[in-house]
Amino acid sequence: MRQTLRSAFKRTTPQLLILAVVLLLNFLVFPDFFSIKFQHGRLFGNLIDVLNRGAPTALLCIGMTLVIATRGIDLSVGAVMAIAGAVAASLVVDGHGWGTALIGALAVGCLCGLWNGVLVAVLRIQPIVATLVLMVAGRGIAQLITEGTILTFVNPGLIQLGAGTVVGIPTPILIWLALGLAVTAVVRRTALGMLIEAIGINEGSSRLAGINSRVLLVCVYLISGFCAALAGVIVAADIKGADANNAGLWLELDAILAVVIGGNSLLGGRFSIIASLLGALIIQSVNSVILLSGMPPEFNLVIKALIIIAILVIQSPTVKHALYIIRASAQPIVPPETPKELKESTQ
């Protein structure tokens, strides 16, 4: 156990370092960034906001990490969020309880995942094309459910899921933490994670080795749909309304980015859900820097792009290798005293 903890820490060191740097940036633009108060029955502070607002991306990237580990991609998650939110909202508006609404939305999410999974695993359509279908059509389906309006609701149980708190902690934080830990435990305490990696590295050989890749692939897309539906319910509950046009818009790209910042290869294979979740927090912290800096909104995307390019460049294999070479070659030739002497002699 201690061994796995240590290796997990080693795996996520770059992400933890980057997160620390981005949080420090936050602190520099807004010195009160780390202060957390307890007021009006809830924890109140910027750090809590990062955890809370990162929830949709964090939930999406749990499923997305597994999909990408099988060398796939799921572009439909943003649209599935919109569908799930619309389903949950229309169910409570029709007078059902919040439990029914939640279960209904999650079931629809799983159905969407199943659709993607069948297209990819059974009909062998390339994942990027297969999931594009639902990405385009999904928002239309959500619009049909809400009849083109922002469907608002007042059900306190459903609102609790997005805007409420449990012992002072915003509910979305608890939801993504719990789901992240649960999925990590399931794939890492069993052979499931290894089997998923095997499919991503070489599906043909893994099938010859006796892995039922078809069922596993369908399951992976199903989990992605489930995560997206949960994210969709949270987003709708947060604003007490299902906004079919805007809920989860472009969030699939943030989720993919979180997985990539988490150091997972888009070519499939080894993966770390914890690193992806840290990636999601990094993205949210970058958003927070932008909001707190008070810069005009014209700069938002430029700043975000610059920070993310920096993160990706630092993580790129070429730069890593170059850094390693510099460190390895610098040590024996230049002893630590030399620069000091040089400095003194020149003065």
Add this chain to the structure above:
Amino acid sequence: MKLKALLIASVMALAPAASMAGNMTVGFSQIGSESGWRAAETTVTKQEAENRGINLKFADAQQKQENQIKAIRSFIAQGVDAILLAPVVATGWDEVLEEAKDAEIPVLLLDRTVDAPKDLYMTAVTSDLVHEGNVAGQWLVDAMNGKPCNIVELQGTTGSSPAIDRKKGFAEAIAGHDNLKIIRSQTGDFTRSQGKVVMESFLKAEDGGKNICALYAHNDDMAVGAIQAIKEAGLKPGEDIKIVAIDSVPDMHLAIAHGEANATIELTPNMAGPAFDALEAYLKDGTVPPKWIQTESRLYTAKDDNMAIYEKKKNLGY
């Protein structure tokens, strides 16, 4: 000879009847239903046509210009009396408008204008976005009455013309009033959820919101999201932080009725009403309307019966 006279007489008898509004057929090419406001515009246009006894042929273009061009061509082929067009983009209309002109069918633009020679269309019915911002700013100037006030602004989608113009109009209205100062301005993308997220960060950055006296949002949806953020921070929206926004959507009227917001400026979905008025006047005695008909940007505050407006508007499709 007798037959000819009879024919002429009957044509003359029919001609005024055909030009009377009662038997008028009008084609309407709508962009789509990308927003609640757009859906409301469609509903109101259909209602206006029905009330006036106009036979309205409706075509939804699903955000595509080629669909709109197709729709206009089919209206021309059907020989409608006039065409209403809500153009999805500004350019590329010259050819099809030329065809309408050759067929002597007047074209009236709704809500947006086009980059085409002005003789190709009869008139454009739009709101003045700068003026809307102006009305919002003027309301705050009057409401504050010289008291110092720190304003936060939720902008629309960066670079979009409503965001640019509503920002400009508001800034013009508060210029010269040194008591009013915009301390933070950020985009909320015209959506409820971004409005809430950005307002949360404003509240944290400005001493838990104690430093903020008013919020100006470029649309009501962002304001509705921000109201929730203000409540969650333990402040009273409408009292601790004054709220003014633009659009006049039903949920904003509900918020004003509950004392959680203060004012909204209407972007009327009834663009077709003034267009039909202009058209009827033109067909009756040839009155040529001005090239631009500006719709009223009406200010609604707590003084109005917001519950009644909410009830009236909630079924329009917002």
